[in-house]
Amino acid sequence: MIPADALSELVSMLGERLTTGKSDLALHGRSETWHPEMPPDAVAYPDDTGEVAAIVAVCARHGIPVIGWGTGTALEGHASAPRGGLTVDFRRMDRVLEVAAEDMLVRVQPGCTREALNTELRATGLMFPVDPGANASLGGMASTRASGTTAVRYGTMHDHVRALEVVLADGRVIRTGTRAAKSSAGYDLTALFVGAEGTLGLITELTLKLHGVPEAISAAVCGFDTTEGAIDAVILAMQMGLAPARMEYVDLATVRILNAADDAGLPEMPHLLLEFHGTEEGVAADAARFGEIAADLGGHDYRWATRAEDRTRLWSMRHRAYHTILATRPGATAIVTDVCVPISALGQAIGRATAEIDASPLDGPILGHVGDGNYHAILMVDRADPAEVAEAKRLSDAMVTHALELGGTATGEHGVGLGKLHLMEAEHGRAWDVMGAVKRALDPDGLMNPGKLVRQN
Amino acid sequence: MIPADALSELVSMLGERLTTGKSDLALHGRSETWHPEMPPDAVAYPDDTGEVAAIVAVCARHGIPVIGWGTGTALEGHASAPRGGLTVDFRRMDRVLEVAAEDMLVRVQPGCTREALNTELRATGLMFPVDPGANASLGGMASTRASGTTAVRYGTMHDHVRALEVVLADGRVIRTGTRAAKSSAGYDLTALFVGAEGTLGLITELTLKLHGVPEAISAAVCGFDTTEGAIDAVILAMQMGLAPARMEYVDLATVRILNAADDAGLPEMPHLLLEFHGTEEGVAADAARFGEIAADLGGHDYRWATRAEDRTRLWSMRHRAYHTILATRPGATAIVTDVCVPISALGQAIGRATAEIDASPLDGPILGHVGDGNYHAILMVDRADPAEVAEAKRLSDAMVTHALELGGTATGEHGVGLGKLHLMEAEHGRAWDVMGAVKRALDPDGLMNPGKLVRQN
Numbered sequence: 001m002i003p004a005d006a007l008s009e010l011v012s013m014l015g016e017r018l019t020t021g022k023s024d025l026a027l028h029g030r031s032e033t034w035h036p037e038m039p040p041d042a043v044a045y046p047d048d049t050g051e052v053a054a055i056v057a058v059c060a061r062h063g064i065p066v067i068g069w070g071t072g073t074a075l076e077g078h079a080s081a082p083r084g085g086l087t088v089d090f091r092r093m094d095r096v097l098e099v100a101a102e103d104m105l106v107r108v109q110p111g112c113t114r115e116a117l118n119t120e121l122r123a124t125g126l127m128f129p130v131d132p133g134a135n136a137s138l139g140g141m142a143s144t145r146a147s148g149t150t151a152v153r154y155g156t157m158h159d160h161v162r163a164l165e166v167v168l169a170d171g172r173v174i175r176t177g178t179r180a181a182k183s184s185a186g187y188d189l190t191a192l193f194v195g196a197e198g199t200l201g202l203i204t205e206l207t208l209k210l211h212g213v214p215e216a217i218s219a220a221v222c223g224f225d226t227t228e229g230a231i232d233a234v235i236l237a238m239q240m241g242l243a244p245a246r247m248e249y250v251d252l253a254t255v256r257i258l259n260a261a262d263d264a265g266l267p268e269m270p271h272l273l274l275e276f277h278g279t280e281e282g283v284a285a286d287a288a289r290f291g292e293i294a295a296d297l298g299g300h301d302y303r304w305a306t307r308a309e310d311r312t313r314l315w316s317m318r319h320r321a322y323h324t325i326l327a328t329r330p331g332a333t334a335i336v337t338d339v340c341v342p343i344s345a346l347g348q349a350i351g352r353a354t355a356e357i358d359a360s361p362l363d364g365p366i367l368g369h370v371g372d373g374n375y376h377a378i379l380m381v382d383r384a385d386p387a388e389v390a391e392a393k394r395l396s397d398a399m400v401t402h403a404l405e406l407g408g409t410a411t412g413e414h415g416v417g418l419g420k421l422h423l424m425e426a427e428h429g430r431a432w433d434v435m436g437a438v439k440r441a442l443d444p445d446g447l448m449n450p451g452k453l454v455r456q457n
Numbered sequence: 458m459i460p461a462d463a464l465s466e467l468v469s470m471l472g473e474r475l476t477t478g479k480s481d482l483a484l485h486g487r488s489e490t491w492h493p494e495m496p497p498d499a500v501a502y503p504d505d506t507g508e509v510a511a512i513v514a515v516c517a518r519h520g521i522p523v524i525g526w527g528t529g530t531a532l533e534g535h536a537s538a539p540r541g542g543l544t545v546d547f548r549r550m551d552r553v554l555e556v557a558a559e560d561m562l563v564r565v566q567p568g569c570t571r572e573a574l575n576t577e578l579r580a581t582g583l584m585f586p587v588d589p590g591a592n593a594s595l596g597g598m599a600s601t602r603a604s605g606t607t608a609v610r611y612g613t614m615h616d617h618v619r620a621l622e623v624v625l626a627d628g629r630v631i632r633t634g635t636r637a638a639k640s641s642a643g644y645d646l647t648a649l650f651v652g653a654e655g656t657l658g659l660i661t662e663l664t665l666k667l668h669g670v671p672e673a674i675s676a677a678v679c680g681f682d683t684t685e686g687a688i689d690a691v692i693l694a695m696q697m698g699l700a701p702a703r704m705e706y707v708d709l710a711t712v713r714i715l716n717a718a719d720d721a722g723l724p725e726m727p728h729l730l731l732e733f734h735g736t737e738e739g740v741a742a743d744a745a746r747f748g749e750i751a752a753d754l755g756g757h758d759y760r761w762a763t764r765a766e767d768r769t770r771l772w773s774m775r776h777r778a779y780h781t782i783l784a785t786r787p788g789a790t791a792i793v794t795d796v797c798v799p800i801s802a803l804g805q806a807i808g809r810a811t812a813e814i815d816a817s818p819l820d821g822p823i824l825g826h827v828g829d830g831n832y833h834a835i836l837m838v839d840r841a842d843p844a845e846v847a848e849a850k851r852l853s854d855a856m857v858t859h860a861l862e863l864g865g866t867a868t869g870e871h872g873v874g875l876g877k878l879h880l881m882e883a884e885h886g887r888a889w890d891v892m893g894a895v896k897r898a899l900d901p902d903g904l905m906n907p908g909k910l911v912r913q914n
Binding site: 104159178194215279281403412438 | 696697698867873
């Protein structure tokens with residue numbers, strides 16, 4: 001509940017940009033996946049940092065929880081409001097503020113999406129490569145330390161946020177980092193706020209690293225006798241310094257679904273899909289070298305191409321996979337697992353996950369950002385059926401337990417939110433207490449996105 | 458002062474590995490540069506993490522400052538003991554614990570030096586590329602977020618520390634990070650301890666990322682009519698995705714010193730030195746492409762080579778530069794500046810710095826890791842002459858003030874220590890208060906490397 005005097009302060013500041021309408025609250029309490037609806041008590045649509053700071057200051061004074069909202073595409077209930085409070089929706093703060101081409105930097109507001117940014121960059125020869133699939137907001141991507149298919153070459157949001165402007169829990173505004181490429185000037189607060197899921201403050205501006213659009217791109221696809229062979233090919237390619245821009249794994253279950261759905265005629269085996277970025281000669285050489293590696297490790301039917309339309313055709317199985325998988329069970333909701341393990345253990349992790357899914361009543365084809373050791377099982381459930389949701393959560397937790405035994409992590413790129421909170425102690429041990437100490441130091445009243453990430457009181 | 462009962466506890470634990478001899482204390486109070494000697498009251502030489510934790514617990518109980526020590530090569534007095542206390546020297550914890558070749562990771566103790574690590578890796582085809590010049594310990598390099606000539610391609614210590622074991626201020630031992638290539642599981646504590654200069658805890662184990670030894674290397678050298686032309690060539694090369702492994706600037710003053718010292722016969726102009734890593738064809742193509750870029754921007758006498766002995770010859774001006782510069786004034790101590798600016802502002806920054814050094818009685822040739830926007834003026838002083846030391850500090854502070862105006866940082870790779878403490882508020886504003894809050898949360902009694910990095914009470 002928001003006290004009446006706080007509400008009237010917010011309304012007098014924001015006018016119609018402060019809403020308490022039922023449908024708007026419901027929208028901001030929803031999550032992409034199985035989490036139940038947890039709506040806030042109000043939603044604010046600020047126009048600038050000054051307004052965000054003033055909103056947060058009002059909430060601090062009245063003890064009102066504050067939750068940041070980008071596009072609502074988080075997968076673990078990050079932006080839901082389990083304790084009510086005020087959701088700050090950044091959709092009006094969506095501008096590209098500055099493109100600094102020589103420094104290969106861009107300054108954006110948090111509500112700007114990655115696709116909008118790349119559209120804005122089109123004439124510059126520069127690109128922002130982090131691609132989590134969804135057209136997420138950049139503030140949200142930073143807050144969940146998102147990554148996706150291109151992380152194997154370009155890195156995650158951790159590697160792309162050069163500097164931040166942040167509104168702290170008491171309404172103070174700080175700037176972290178500089179525009180310089182590196183710094184040894186004290187604690188890396190930028191890295192602390194990236195992945196903090198809004199529990200330490202609200203990001204109101206980001207300075208992001210850009211990359212040159214590659215002169216040429218080649219794409220390749222290859223079937224493998226075994227998952228192990230595919231992963232060994234990946235390991236060898238990385239050790240040889242091939243540095244593919246994307247390196248995706250598609251499992252046998254997915255290939256069978258694609259063949260059944262539209263007669264794709266793919267060899268019934270796991271596949272790797274690759275993309276190389278560089279010069280004309282470089283990407284041709286890289287694709288050829290990968291072919292040699294694959295041939296030694298049980299690879300079949302290796303094909304590669306550099307023309308855009310041929311590349312799209314080669315990658316179509318990956319592009320169609322998620323929706324074709326979901327279409328096998330109309331009305332189903334996907335619960336997507338997200339463990340990440342050292343690549344040497346990836347074959348073992350995927351092998352055990354496949355066996356556990358095979359032994360379960362649920363279907364769960366596996367796709368993987370295999371160069372990072374990160375894979376996703378697309379567990380399909382009827383979210384109205386508690387037994388199915390529980391079974392999916394059991395499978396996901398079993399994958400996490402195994403990943404932790406293998407030296408991995410509960411979440412490679414989706415984040416903690418509500419869905420992975422119960423696994424943090426197992427992953428971090430006493431280091432989770434240290435996260436709690438940092439949280440209390442920066443947000444002593446526990447108002448920033450409460451209920452998420454750190455131990456709950 | 459260490460109370461007698463604390464000292465006897467430490468001696469009964471460590472025996473002769475706890476010293477209070479004058480020469481040992483003096484050695485651990487010394488710094489590479491102008492800072493006065495600030496010795497600790499005792500030095501401990503632990504053998505393992507358990508001992509470090511026990512030592513820190515004793516110090517916590519008795520209120521004794523604890524300072525970590527690697528090789529003593531820090532440049533800003535990071536490891537001196539302005540408040541006395543106990544220095545923990547990691548020289549006996551210098552082992553490579555595990556090489557995980559498939560995961561391209563290595564686990565080391567903090568006292569292991571980067572050269573010792575690379576020697577150990579020789580048979581594996583892997584390398585650890587971060588190269589700050591000095592043969593520093595890896596724990597020290599992590600603690601100062603060190604980098605050096607290869608950061609333009611491979612990144613800094615920030616990019617190479619995958620996981621840590623840390624002894625906290627109260628003696629608890631935590632592990633941060635995992636062996637997985639990426640994670641979204643909570644606050645990035647690894648990034649928080651990297652660059653914390655031992656003020657939040659002592660690093661007792663590091664898991665570091667490795668890279669494949671490149672199949673081929675090419676080196677190149679080029680004179681430029683102007684510093685601006687050289688920097689424009691660097692910017693264009695980066696935008697074109699050339700990704701050199703090293704890209705070093707040597708100023709006109711340095712070239713004149715080299716010509717005078719040993720008749721080097723170099724064209725009297727600023728130079729760039731480059732190194733490319735990749736395949737045989739790739740590094741040849743990169744070197745050729747850079748030549749085309751340089752020719753358009755006032756480059757002269759461009760030469761490149763791939764054979765090891767030819768490469769060494771091309772780079773000899775860079776390898777000899779520091780010592781040849783120092784030899785111009787026998788007995789002088791170098792005060793080395795370390796600002797880092799956005800690369801678009803680097804010409805302006807070096808231009809103003811050169812003018813200010815020219816107007817000063819001190820000499821200060823400039824070398825730069827120019828792909829990062831980081832440069833060093835080698836200011837030569839008689840450290841017994843307070844006026845000269847003050848003039849060098851004035852010049853260094855003026856470069857920092859200008860760098861901050863240009864969106865840069867006071868220190869690109871050397872760190873804060875004692876020498877840059879007075880500049881932190883100017884660089885970070887209120888964010889420096891946040892660093893203080895984190896410090897108090899993790900080290901409430903202020904015993905971990907006191908007097909450094911955060912605001913002093």
